[in-house]
Amino acid sequence: MSGLLTPRMIRAIGQILAVSYPLLAISAGVRAVYQLFFKPGVTDYFPPALSAVAAAIYLVATVAFVLRKPWAWWVSVGALSFELVGVLVVGTLSLVMPEVIGRTVWHDFGIDYGFLPLIQPILGLVWLFWPENRRLFFDPARPTSTPPAR
Numbered sequence: 001m002s003g004l005l006t007p008r009m010i011r012a013i014g015q016i017l018a019v020s021y022p023l024l025a026i027s028a029g030v031r032a033v034y035q036l037f038f039k040p041g042v043t044d045y046f047p048p049a050l051s052a053v054a055a056a057i058y059l060v061a062t063v064a065f066v067l068r069k070p071w072a073w074w075v076s077v078g079a080l081s082f083e084l085v086g087v088l089v090v091g092t093l094s095l096v097m098p099e100v101i102g103r104t105v106w107h108d109f110g111i112d113y114g115f116l117p118l119i120q121p122i123l124g125l126v127w128l129f130w131p132e133n134r135r136l137f138f139d140p141a142r143p144t145s146t147p148p149a150r
Contacts, residue, residue: 010130013123017065020120024113025058028105047102050090054105054117057083061124073137076128084121091118 028051035048042048057079064076091109094101101107110117127133 013127017124020116021058021062025055025062029055044102047104050104068136070138080121080124087118
């Protein structure tokens, strides 16, 4: 497994996360708003509320990835752990009791989103725990970007 996790692969994971988290935050948020406020005939508000929770988690993770402070690392780990547990629980319940869960971002382990809701928290946790990336959050003497000399 460690042969797969090279610095190049970790950078690729970071690039995937940089695109997927904001995209899913917007997508899940729009889905929830549409289902809660504009879709006619909605009688069960649990699925859209669960999609709104997913959107909020994606947004929190996106912001925490960018801030690169120790507390942001902990917030990211918490958000991604919550997301992973949520996807696993909701995904399992949607297979066992589909009438209770309904259509959410996390139903059937994120099938409507190409299983990205299941894969991305795993990738995010791998990226966060990678030693070089973790140092970006915790090392106060980390190099800051400076403009090139003229």
